[in-house]
Amino acid sequence: MRLSVAAAISHGRVYRRFGLSPRSRLDLLRNLVTALVRHERIETPWARADEMRGYAERLIDYAKRGDKDERAMRMADFWLTEKDLIHKLFKVLAPRFQPHPGSYTRLLQIPNRDGLDRAKMAVIELKGNPLPPLVRPRRDSDKTLLNQLLKGYRQDAQRAAAARGTAV
Amino acid sequence: MSCFGCFSLSGYRVSSDGKPPKFQPPPKPVIIDRKTQKEERRFLSPEFIPPRGRTDPLKYYIERKDMIQRRKVFSIPEFYVGSVLAVTTADPYASDKSKRFVGICIQRGGKGLGATFVLRNVIEDQGVEICYELYSPRIQAIEVLKLEKRLDENLMYLRDALPEYSTFDVNMKPVPRMEHEEIPVNKVRMKPKPWSKRWERPKYNIKGIKFELPEHKMKAAQKWSQPWLEFDMLREYDTSKIEAKIRKEL
Numbered sequence: 131m132r133l134s135v136a137a138a139i140s141h142g143r144v145y146r147r148f149g150l151s152p153r154s155r156l157d158l159l160r161n162l163v164t165a166l167v168r169h170e171r172i173e174t175p176w177a178r179a180d181e182m183r184g185y186a187e188r189l190i191d192y193a194k195r196g197d198k199d200e201r202a203m204r205m206a207d208f209w210l211t212e213k214d215l216i217h218k219l220f221k222v223l224a225p226r227f228q229p230h231p232g233s234y235t236r237l238l239q240i241p242n243r244d245g246l247d248r249a250k251m252a253v254i255e256l257k258g259n260p261l262p263p264l265v266r267p268r269r270d271s272d273k274t275l276l277n278q279l280l281k282g283y284r285q286d287a288q289r290a291a292a293a294r295g296t297a298v
Numbered sequence: 299m300s301c302f303g304c305f306s307l308s309g310y311r312v313s314s315d316g317k318p319p320k321f322q323p324p325p326k327p328v329i330i331d332r333k334t335q336k337e338e339r340r341f342l343s344p345e346f347i348p349p350r351g352r353t354d355p356l357k358y359y360i361e362r363k364d365m366i367q368r369r370k371v372f373s374i375p376e377f378y379v380g381s382v383l384a385v386t387t388a389d390p391y392a393s394d395k396s397k398r399f400v401g402i403c404i405q406r407g408g409k410g411l412g413a414t415f416v417l418r419n420v421i422e423d424q425g426v427e428i429c430y431e432l433y434s435p436r437i438q439a440i441e442v443l444k445l446e447k448r449l450d451e452n453l454m455y456l457r458d459a460l461p462e463y464s465t466f467d468v469n470m471k472p473v474p475r476m477e478h479e480e481i482p483v484n485k486v487r488m489k490p491k492p493w494s495k496r497w498e499r500p501k502y503n504i505k506g507i508k509f510e511l512p513e514h515k516m517k518a519a520q521k522w523s524q525p526w527l528e529f530d531m532l533r534e535y536d537t538s539k540i541e542a543k544i545r546k547e548l
Contacts, residue, residue, distance in 0.1 A: 145532070156526050188531040208529045 146181050159185055160209055166235075167215045167223070171255035171264075176239060179252040183235050185209070186254075190234050193224040226258050233257075238264060341376045344406060345413030345432065346544050350535050361410040362547065368411075368433050375440060379403050380448035382466055383417060385430055386439040396438060399428055400468050404453040418456060420465040425457065444473045446482065449505040458493040459486045459507075500524075 148155040162182045165172050174182075189209050192202045197220050206216045227234050240251040253264065270277060346365070348358040377383060382402050389397045401417030404427070408414045411433045418427045430437060443466075456464050463486050485508035488497075497504050498516060500523040509516065527533070 152524070153526050156530065184532050192531070205529060205531070 146177055148178065148181070160211060163189060163209050164211050164215060166254060166256065167210060167219055168212065170259040171253060171261055173240065173251060173253050175243075176250040176252040179237055179254040183237055183254060186256075187232065187234055189219070190223060190227055193219045194228060196220075196224075223256070230257075236264075340545070342541055342545060342548075343374070343376075343413075345409050347409070347537050347540060349409050358410065362544070364411060365433060366548065372437070374432055375442045377403060377442050377445060378447045379406055379451055379453060381442055381446045382444040382470070383415075384439075384441045384443055385417065385437060387430070387434075388436045388438055398468075400443065400466055400470065401426075401428070402453070402456070402464065402466060404456055405451070418453075418464050419468075420461050421468075423461070425461070425464060441472060443470055445475050448482070450503075453506070454495070455486070455488070455493075455497045455502075455504060455507060458495075458497065459488050463487075 145155075149158050158178070159182050162172070162174060162178060163186050166182070166186055172179075189205065192199075192205045195202045197203070203216075206219055207213075210216050210219065234257055235254055236257055237252055237254050240253055242248040243251050255261070255264065272278070272281070346362060348355065380402065382400065384398060384400045386396050386398045388395060399417060399419070401419035403415050404418050406413070406415045408431075413432045414429050415432065416427055416429045418425065420426070486506055487508055487510070491511075495502065496519070497507060498509055498511060498519040500520060
């Protein structure tokens with residue numbers, strides 16, 4: 131009678147396995163979180179970025195609790211290996227994200243890596259960063275049916291307003 | 299905290315016929331106790347909080363409605379792990395068709411309608427543990443004989459503790475409590491090793507045992523500690539908002 135699950139089944143497991151051990155997985159993600167807080171936009175394999183996203187957002191939630199909170203300070207001390215970033219986290223990032231309740235990061239996929247492994251890469255960035263935007267929102271072309279109808283409606287409204295203006 | 303006593307001055311009135319006035323005892327003072335009216339600290343049974351997962355919250359909502367229905371018919375008192383309870387269940391083969399068992403609650407498991415609690419007692423030098431379902435229709439009565447909280451959520455180590463910590467008198471009287479339950483400071487002493495589980499290891503995180511092991515054994519047990527686990531933020535399950543929503547439903 132088999133009492134434990136077979137070796138290769140991982141139904142419902144949410145945490146990916148990185149590095150040599152659970153400790154090394156956390157160290158890897160910790161380095162990535164530190165890099166994100168320092169540079170505010172980094173390019174890594176997609177799996178690492180996805181895993182790191184949850185930790186980064188929870189870290190910012192802890193930072194929102196404030197400087198004086200003992201637990202928040204201990205978390206920041208563990209997760210940020212470069213100690214000058216703790217100041218940046220509490221004084222710059224926490225006020226920046228104070229109005230938003232969640233989702234402080236943006237994850238976008240990139241063409242695969244150039245090396246031999248062709249790994250799926252992604253860019254993860256904090257919203258509101260000072261760097262130039264990654265995605266430029268493009269307006270729809272003027273020649274689509276909906277846009278033509280809207281343009282006609284706008285012109286009719288302007289003509290009606292002008293006619294009312296001259297009549298009164 | 300605030301008590302108002304009204305004292306009447308009838309004793310000082312001069313009576314008409316010159317005799318000293320009949321002694322009238324003052325009316326009893328009215329004590330308004332604000333401590334019992336704390337709204338924020340109301341107890342929410344742990345089986346109401348849904349587990350973390352990807353199931354539809356509708357399932358838990360329907361289950362909660364059924365639980366509330368059952369609670370309206372049969373009152374389930376507030377109790378914690380470590381309190382002494384007496385449970386009467388229906389039994390077709392007993393002479394009065396019911397069975398009574400007294401024991402200390404060592405764990406509360408399960409969520410929703412399948413919530414269970416395990417009671418332990420030592421009867422005639424034999425340890426007995428019975429697992430009851432809170433919402434089972436066979437349960438006729440649950441009385442809390444002694445409401446108590448312990449430092450841990452799971453008292454399985456009582457199996458390896460000295461039997462005096464698990465024996466409770468079957469006919470003991472309920473102990474009345476006025477103030478809020480406190481966590482007792484006295485720790486449990488254990489039988490000599492071997493135990494069923496290595497309770498000194500940090501994986502079990504037990505705070506209620508007084509370990510009498512030598513220092514080097516305690517240090518060797520710390521080798522299995524995982525200090526990074528407390529910083530792993532994604533494992534935390536914050537239930538405050540969920541609890542607030544459930545309280546509103548109740």
